[in-house]
Structures are given as structure tokens and as C-alpha cells.
Amino acid sequence: MNLFFFLKPLSSLMILSYIILFFLLVRNTSCDVDPNYVACPPKTCANNNQSISYPFYIEGTQEPFCGNPGFAISCGPNGFPILNLSNTHYIIHQIFYENQTLRVSNAAFSVSRSNTTNSKGCLPVPLTHNLTLPSTPEFDIAPNQSNMRLFYGCESLLPWPEEHRVGCSNETSSVLAFYKEDKNISLVSKNCRGEVVDTIVEDGIIEGGVEEALRKGLLLTWKAGNCSDCHSSGGRCGFDSIMYTFRCFCTDRVHSAKCDPDNGPG
Known part of the structure; x- marks a missing residue:
């Protein structure tokens, strides 16, 4: 053969x-590959490049165990991530994962110029409750923020310098905003007939005045398990709702803190 x-x-x-x-x-x-790891890659809202990952998760897009309880967010119609705090929507502008801080603003202030028939479009009504955020189990107001006060029904003071007028609560009721240390605040408080609303904004916003400060919002810090060790070891952070504790999702299995397959559970 x-x-x-x-x-x-x-x-x-x-x-x-x-x-x-x-x-x-x-x-x-x-x-x-562990299914928890597969389920929890970072995501973004449409038309927005802000990465969303632990402790946050996008409802309906990411599994709840990919984030911490109390950190669910939604995607707004303009693409911005939205955080619901005290039944109020806050736009998330930036998330600083390295120091567990995020910058948010009340969604009402994001539309202050959206009314094309009015150069100072009207704020949604009613805004008759304070916009200062109480401490929650998840979030605290970061240090070095500034207090601001909004006055409604200020027609008797018009024309006031334009940089203090942030909108109107309806077609006729003007809204003025001042930092609490402003020397004019006593005069304004005596002459504006509407509600007075307190809020907080980030320090150091000078260009654009009070309107820009309201639009940019304030800084919050969050309280959740630190993801740095897990992330640096190649894992994806998550949460065990049964044990109610932080978990590190790795390609091989779930670890307690970080991926370390050679030395047993991390």
C-alpha cells in the first residue's frame, strides 16, 4: 500500500x-464565565457618554444586583442620567468614581431657558419646597457648597439686574436668586410676595452667575462599598441582596472583595 x-x-x-x-x-x-460578571458591564444612557456602573445601575437596562440598593437611575429624554431623591428628579452631570462623588442639579433648572417665547423660560410650578437635600442612607451633601435662596413674586423689584433673574414660576411671576450672604437679600425678602425656596449649589461658580450655578448644581458624596480593589483585580462590583453586602463578580465566581482565584475567595 x-x-x-x-x-x-x-x-x-x-x-x-x-x-x-x-x-x-x-x-x-x-x-x-460567571453570569454575574457577564451581566454587569458599564452602560451609558443614549446620547450620553457618562459611564454607569456600581454603585449605580440603570433600571430596565442593568440588573439590580449590578448596583447598590437606593442607587437606581433612569435615562431622561435628553440622554442625561436621572437620580430620584426625595421624590425630586436630579440630572447627573458627572460621576467621580475615584472619590465617590457626583454632581447633580434639580431638573427644573435645566429648562430655565427652554421656553423659546421667553428669554428666561418659566420654572415648573410649584417649587414651593426647599431644594436642600437631607442626608440619606446613600447620599450626603459634599463639603464646601454654597447656600442660595430663590424668591418668587418679585415683580415690584423689576427691573432688577438681569443676572439675578432665573425665570418665572408662571407667565407673570418672576423668580430672583441670591446667595445667602448677598447684601441685597434683606431688601428682596421684604418686597417679593411669593414663596421663598432654599437650595444648595457648588462653590466657585462665577462665570454665568446664579443661573449657571443652579444649572450646574451641587456635589454629593455616596455611601456604598468601595469598588477599587475589585475593579483593579479585574472584577465588576455588585451587591448580594440576600446577604445584603457588597460582592466582587469575577470571571470565575463571586468573591467577597476582589478577584483572587489562586488564594480562594477574595
């Missing part, structure tokens, strides 16, 4: 065996 004809089927069989073995290895590898 010719040796060539004997070796040819044998070599073809070996090649086929290698191909089958390769696909089996790929299949087993992909199947072995």
Missing part, C-alpha cells in the same frame, strides 16, 4: 480533531 494514501486520511482526521477540540475549549471557556 502506498504510504502517502495511508497518511493522508490520518492527517485529515488529526486536523478535524484539532478543530473539534478548539471549539470545545472555546465553548467551555465562555460557559465557565
Whole structure:
């Protein structure tokens, strides 16, 4: 028998065996990746590049265990992430994961110029409750924020310098805003007939005046398990709602703090 004809089927069989073995290895590898890890990659809202990951999660897009309880967010119609605090919507402008801080603003102030028939479009009504945020189990107001006061029904003081007029509560009722240390605040409080609303804004906003300060909002710090060790070890952070504790989702399995497959649970 010719040796060539004997070796040819044998070599073809070996090649086929290698191909089958390769696909089996790929299949087993992909199947072995922990499903919690697969479920929790960072996401973004449409038309927005802010990465959303632990402790936050987007309702309806990410699994709740990818974030902490109390950190659910939604995506607004303009693409911005929205955080609901004390039944009030706050736009998330920036999340600083490295120091567990985020900058938010009341959604009402994001539309202060949206009314094209009025250069100072009207604020939604009613804004008759304080906009200062109480401490919650999840969030605190960061240090070095400024107190601001909004006065409604200030027609008797018009025309006041334009930089203090932030809108109107309806077609006729003007709203003026002042930092609490402003020397004019006593005069304004005596002459504006509407509600007085307190709020907080980030320090150091000078360009654009009080309206820009309201639009940019304030800084919050959050209280949740620190993700840095898990993230630096290649894991994705999450939460065990049964044990009610932080977990690190790794490609091999769930660890307590970080991915460390060579030394048992992290």
C-alpha cells in the first residue's frame, strides 16, 4: 500500500480533531464565565457618554444586583442620567468614581431657558419646597457648597439686574436668586410676595452667575462599598441582596472583595 494514501486520511482526521477540540475549549471557556460578571458591564444612557456602573445601575437596562440598593437611575429624554431623591428628579452631570462623588442639579433648572417665547423660560410650578437635600442612607451633601435662596413674586423689584433673574414660576411671576450672604437679600425678602425656596449649589461658580450655578448644581458624596480593589483585580462590583453586602463578580465566581482565584475567595 502506498504510504502517502495511508497518511493522508490520518492527517485529515488529526486536523478535524484539532478543530473539534478548539471549539470545545472555546465553548467551555465562555460557559465557565460567571453570569454575574457577564451581566454587569458599564452602560451609558443614549446620547450620553457618562459611564454607569456600581454603585449605580440603570433600571430596565442593568440588573439590580449590578448596583447598590437606593442607587437606581433612569435615562431622561435628553440622554442625561436621572437620580430620584426625595421624590425630586436630579440630572447627573458627572460621576467621580475615584472619590465617590457626583454632581447633580434639580431638573427644573435645566429648562430655565427652554421656553423659546421667553428669554428666561418659566420654572415648573410649584417649587414651593426647599431644594436642600437631607442626608440619606446613600447620599450626603459634599463639603464646601454654597447656600442660595430663590424668591418668587418679585415683580415690584423689576427691573432688577438681569443676572439675578432665573425665570418665572408662571407667565407673570418672576423668580430672583441670591446667595445667602448677598447684601441685597434683606431688601428682596421684604418686597417679593411669593414663596421663598432654599437650595444648595457648588462653590466657585462665577462665570454665568446664579443661573449657571443652579444649572450646574451641587456635589454629593455616596455611601456604598468601595469598588477599587475589585475593579483593579479585574472584577465588576455588585451587591448580594440576600446577604445584603457588597460582592466582587469575577470571571470565575463571586468573591467577597476582589478577584483572587489562586488564594480562594477574595
